[in-house]
Amino acid sequence: MAHIIFYTKPGCMGAVRQKALLESYGHTLEERSLLSAEWTPETLEPYLASLELKEWFNPNAPAVKSGQMIPGALSREDTLDLLCSNPILIKRPLMNIGGQVLAGFDAEYLKEIGLCEVPSGYNTGCHKEDQGGACASSGS
Structure with a gap:
């Protein structure tokens, strides 16, 4: 079983479901606030490196x-600076496994690396109906 450092927005219902699924597989999670972590381009970029620039953003x-x-409209460097200043x-989530x-x-990738299997129809995302949209808002 893995120890996972799990960065997310506190109160996000999608994260609650994601954590519950990972814990059901016996993993231990250390939840940290994505919003209060001190991000720098050097600490953030490794998490995003496998994604296309436009995929770095929370839709x-x-x-x-x-x-x-507009995701993908800025340069790589400017995007990293923006994300670090506005997490x-x-x-x-950002995960360190x-x-x-x-x-x-990414359900397929998590299955591929043997972390968990997401059951068909299992909701792992954020939706408007979750706490009145609190998952997307920046309120702290």
């Missing part, structure tokens, strides 16, 4: 949903 972040922020925009880091809850 449910208010600035992304409103069109104020609500970061794709989540024994030194292996990744962003997002």
Whole structure:
């Protein structure tokens, strides 16, 4: 079983479901706030490295949903700086699994690395009906 450092937005119902699924497989999770962690381009980039630049963003972040922020429109360096200064925009969760880091809850990848299998129809995402949209909001 793995020890997972799990960065997310506190109160996000999608994260609650993701954590419950991982714990049901016997993994231990150390939850940390994505919003209060001190991110730098050097500490954040390894989590995002396997994704395309436009995939670095949380599609449910208010600035992304409103069109104020267009994922992929900035350079790699400017995107890292933006995400570090405004972590609500970061794709989540960020997970550190024994030194292996990744962003997002990719069911196929988690199955591939033997971490867990997401049952068909299991909701691992954030939705408007979850706490009135609290998953996407930046309120602390």
